[in-house]
Amino acid sequence: MTSFAMRLDGLVRSEVKRVKGPVTVARQRRTASVYAAMVALGLYPLVDGLSPALVSAGLGLWLPGAGFLAVGGWAALLFPLTLFVFLFSLVAWFWAGMVIAPVIIWLGSALLASGMAGDTTWSGAPWLAAASVAGIAFAFQRRTARQRADGRAKAVARTGFLPTSLAEVRAQTAETPDPATREMGPEELAALRYLLDRALQPIEEWGGFDVIDQFQPAALRYQLNHMGFALGVAQGAYLPSFHGYIGLAQRNLIDKYLLKKVWGYWVYESCWGKLNFTNWDPADRDNIMLTGWLGMHVGQYMLNSGDKRYLEPGSLTFRLNKKTAYVHDFTTIVGSVKSNYDSAEFGLFACEPNWIYPICNHYGMGALAVEDAVCGTGNVARYLPGWFDMTEQEFTDESGSIIGLRSQHTGLPVPFPVGEAGYAPFQNCFAPESAKELWAIARKEIAPAIHAGPDGKPRITLPGAGLDTGNYKSGHTTAFAAIMMGAAEFGDTAIVEAAKNSLDADCGREVKDGVLRYTKGSNDANVYAALAQLMRTGDFRRSFAEGPPKSCLTGPVLEEANYPDVLVARAFSDGTGLELVLHPGRENGDQQIGLASLQPGARYQVTGATLSEVTASAQGTATLSVSLNGRTEVTLTAA
Amino acid sequence: MFACCAFAVFLLNQLLFPFVSIFRRVTGRMPETLSASALWQPGAPPSPAVRSSRWRPAFGLVLAAEIFMLGGAIAVAALATGYGSDAQAQSRFIPDDLPFCGENRGNAK
Numbered sequence: 073m074t075s076f077a078m079r080l081d082g083l084v085r086s087e088v089k090r091v092k093g094p095v096t097v098a099r100q101r102r103t104a105s106v107y108a109a110m111v112a113l114g115l116y117p118l119v120d121g122l123s124p125a126l127v128s129a130g131l132g133l134w135l136p137g138a139g140f141l142a143v144g145g146w147a148a149l150l151f152p153l154t155l156f157v158f159l160f161s162l163v164a165w166f167w168a169g170m171v172i173a174p175v176i177i178w179l180g181s182a183l184l185a186s187g188m189a190g191d192t193t194w195s196g197a198p199w200l201a202a203a204s205v206a207g208i209a210f211a212f213q214r215r216t217a218r219q220r221a222d223g224r225a226k227a228v229a230r231t232g233f234l235p236t237s238l239a240e241v242r243a244q245t246a247e248t249p250d251p252a253t254r255e256m257g258p259e260e261l262a263a264l265r266y267l268l269d270r271a272l273q274p275i276e277e278w279g280g281f282d283v284i285d286q287f288q289p290a291a292l293r294y295q296l297n298h299m300g301f302a303l304g305v306a307q308g309a310y311l312p313s314f315h316g317y318i319g320l321a322q323r324n325l326i327d328k329y330l331l332k333k334v335w336g337y338w339v340y341e342s343c344w345g346k347l348n349f350t351n352w353d354p355a356d357r358d359n360i361m362l363t364g365w366l367g368m369h370v371g372q373y374m375l376n377s378g379d380k381r382y383l384e385p386g387s388l389t390f391r392l393n394k395k396t397a398y399v400h401d402f403t404t405i406v407g408s409v410k411s412n413y414d415s416a417e418f419g420l421f422a423c424e425p426n427w428i429y430p431i432c433n434h435y436g437m438g439a440l441a442v443e444d445a446v447c448g449t450g451n452v453a454r455y456l457p458g459w460f461d462m463t464e465q466e467f468t469d470e471s472g473s474i475i476g477l478r479s480q481h482t483g484l485p486v487p488f489p490v491g492e493a494g495y496a497p498f499q500n501c502f503a504p505e506s507a508k509e510l511w512a513i514a515r516k517e518i519a520p521a522i523h524a525g526p527d528g529k530p531r532i533t534l535p536g537a538g539l540d541t542g543n544y545k546s547g548h549t550t551a552f553a554a555i556m557m558g559a560a561e562f563g564d565t566a567i568v569e570a571a572k573n574s575l576d577a578d579c580g581r582e583v584k585d586g587v588l589r590y591t592k593g594s595n596d597a598n599v600y601a602a603l604a605q606l607m608r609t610g611d612f613r614r615s616f617a618e619g620p621p622k623s624c625l626t627g628p629v630l631e632e633a634n635y636p637d638v639l640v641a642r643a644f645s646d647g648t649g650l651e652l653v654l655h656p657g658r659e660n661g662d663q664q665i666g667l668a669s670l671q672p673g674a675r676y677q678v679t680g681a682t683l684s685e686v687t688a689s690a691q692g693t694a695t696l697s698v699s700l701n702g703r704t705e706v707t708l709t710a711a
Numbered sequence: 712m713f714a715c716c717a718f719a720v721f722l723l724n725q726l727l728f729p730f731v732s733i734f735r736r737v738t739g740r741m742p743e744t745l746s747a748s749a750l751w752q753p754g755a756p757p758s759p760a761v762r763s764s765r766w767r768p769a770f771g772l773v774l775a776a777e778i779f780m781l782g783g784a785i786a787v788a789a790l791a792t793g794y795g796s797d798a799q800a801q802s803r804f805i806p807d808d809l810p811f812c813g814e815n816r817g818n819a820k
Contacts, residue, residue: 157776176781184783269753280751543746580745585752595748 076509077238079464080231080472093466095417099483110134111205118198124189131201132182135208136174138201139185144194147185154181168287168337169345169424171481223470230472230513237512244563245508248610251621254310255642255653256606262588263602264306265657267299268635269587270595271321275328282543282595286337287424289541293334293362295596300325300369302603305615308376309606312620313627313650314643315377315668317635322373326382329366335390338362345425353398354390355408360436361423363408367439368501370402372616374446378625383447406443406451409436413455418480419462426481430467430474431490433459434498441502442616452502460503472513493518494554497561501616511562518555522570530570531577542594549579549593549601556604563609575601586636586657623647628676628708631693632666638700649676649709656700667694667708680706 092100114130117123124142132139137154140147154177161173256264270280284290303322311318328334338354346357355363370382381387382402391397412421413436420433437459440451467475469485474495476488493514500507518532525531532555538548556571558564575581579601580591588605590598619625627645636657644651650667662682670676670688678686681696686708688694698706751757 160776177776180781180783187783187786270751273753277757279753279755279757280748281757282746282748283757543748545746547744580749587752589749591745591749593749594746598746598749 076472076506076513077231077234079468080227080234093418093462095419095462096466096478096483099479099481103482103484124191124193125186127193127197128189129182129186131197132178132185134201135205136178137181137185138197138204139182140188141197141200142193143185143188143190144192144197147188148194148197150181150185166424166427166486169341169426171345171425172347173344220470223473226471226473233516234509234512237516238509241508241512241515241562241564244565245609247563248614249309249608251309251312252644252646254608254644256306256310257641259588260306260310260606261639261641261655262583262586263605264303265587265636265639266589266598266602267302267306268317268321271299271303271324272317272635273324275324275331280595284543286334287341288544290543290594290596291334291337293329293365295542295599296325296329296334297365297369298596298599298603301372301612301615302599302606304369304372304376305603305611306606307373308615308620309608309611311640311643312376312624313645314630314633314640314652315379316631316633316640316666318640319373319377319379322377326370326373326388329369330388330390332390332392335362336392339392341424352392355398355400355405357412358422358425360409360412360421360432361429363405363412364432364436364439367402367406367409368435368442368616370405371439371442371446374402375442375619376615380446402443403447406439409439410451410455412436413459416462418466418478419459420467422480426479428467428478428480429488429490430463430476431494431498433463434495438498438501438616445617445619456502460506491517493558497558497612500561500610500613504613508562511558511564514558515562515564515567518567522567525573525577529573530566531573532567532570533574540594540597542596545594547579547592547597549575549590549597552579553593553597553600553604557600557607557612560604560607561610561612568604571604586639627669628667629669630665631668632664634663638663638665641703649707651708652680652706654698654700654704654706655702656704660699660701662697662699665696665698665706667696668692670694671710675711676708677711678706678708680704685711 110133114133117126117130128139128142130139131142135155136158137151140150140154143150158174158177158181161170161177164170164173273279278292281292281295282290283292286292300322303318303325307314307318307322335354338359339352341359342348342352366388370388374380374382385401386399388400388402388405389397390400413419418428420428420430421436422428423432437452437456440449440455443449444451463474467478469475473492474490475485476490477486478484479486491514492510496507496510496514498507499510521532521534522530523533532552534548534551537546538551539545540547540550542550552571552575556568556575559567559571575590579593579597582589582591588602590601593601624645627647628650629645630640630643630650630652633640633654639655639657640652641655642651642653652665654663654665656663667686667688668691670692672688672690672692675685675687676694678684678696681698683696686694686696696706698704
């Protein structure tokens, strides 16, 4: 395991081209061999003077649709059309793990061309097909060479600023908020309400969600996971001694996740990606986009609330129909991540069939880390060294960055827009020193985009129209929110401010009925913005790796409060007493709140409520009436 | 950045960009800027624009091509192997007045 600085140094000093990892080399060699065999097979009918049908089929093996050139005449126009369709089939492969799509187009077009062949073939077909293959290969080669040169130049630049930037990051992350004094302000409460409104509706209802497709970034599962992360951060940082609706909201999200509507995509991907028509267990092979993300989500809830119900067998059961259910719990979900790591040739494993995304593997390692925090397992110590070694060997480019995506079957890398800013907060959950290096790189590369806006306030300007991955529309809401989230995690207040100003200025900020939303952003982008708004230095890591102070899990808790009448901005226990800060969600007035985990029969002194003293029931509960008038403090201390 | 496969979206955007631009210019339709899901409030019905049909034409194209290629390939394979066809006597119509000797030998079509 080497640091980013050492990795950069090695890359910069290296005079030779970057050496690929051994698994990547083996896969790419296999891919090249298969293609060479296809070319040779395609050449044979031509050389041996076989029938036009076989010549057409053979040329079709060189390039998708090239067989139509041999057919000649108007059929030759099917060649560019097939190439175009082949591109779409590659998208389907990306989109939904549809491995069979490009195979069908390529081989199907070859067979089709052979069926269309007449008595003769066009004599120029082999030359044009060969020229097309050479042209495409040349274009890819040029692009790769240029990217490598750019990457090496980037590595040199990074070695120049990394030490100073890293020192700054270390200094600014050294100071973390005092958990005993955390309280949400109006802006945080308004952001939290965006999440609660959606999470507290009945399980089968999806108001305020984007329901587009269940394969890609707009899928419901990602919206649910990100909402869970944001609520988990709110629970751990501000409300560790509040159960009530903050806990219900998180459990609702998990219940929604178990609906077939959310995880049923795996049935399709198993069929057309793995040709598996019998076992559709979503937590078996691959699918780290479910196991890693849900593992983090559920583990975070248990860690910050102290509610361990998801350790019970069957607590996370995916029901397919009346007859079939895939019975899981937190341990088996994380167990799936571990068993996949145990057998992963690349060290990391796939989301959709074939596609390995290091970002999802960060979620996977996050799931292992949160299991360590909840159950005391030693996952990170066991898996992280190998995980880092393989990431460095197989998934690092010439600039030192992590390659965003690699095809498991072919070994080929594919550009995927995840930068250091995206990886850093997740890596902070299980490898904080390495994560600081990532952020040290990210912040310096974000800095040129920061400038003063028309109002004189700092803001970020990003190129192009942007892409909101939560609804596939244009816009920078996702990007600004993600930058803000990363900056918040590493205490970079200047970047937080600039990103927040950009969100407010460009993304349709609106506060209506006490709810903050960005009207130009998708639900997922809004959720990420809310998460960023809630976070302070190290909050993301703490919510997955440490949890709240133990006193909050053993002391009195606020068990009941009505939403949205009572907004809880702070709930903290020192183990014997309880400190609350409440706000009226609609209007000032009297509200009942329920307390639990008190010492049975014990007397408590109360401030901020109608009574000045309360005695706990034999079950350790009590009810208080509080008169909410703006920000209202309520304290409970053992008498 | 945090979603699994944004590259697919990115790629699709790049592929469709010219067509989308032309369509917008011709029809004068600009992309909707307000998000129905973000505007949703408790008690309201699920946002009306929750289902997007933007990508349906593209996926329809892929699906149609897949079915066409698969069907065509199966048909060609079936023809090539003679699968499913009974043995039939082959006959050719040969005009009565076409002599099979002399200068016309080998010209029968």
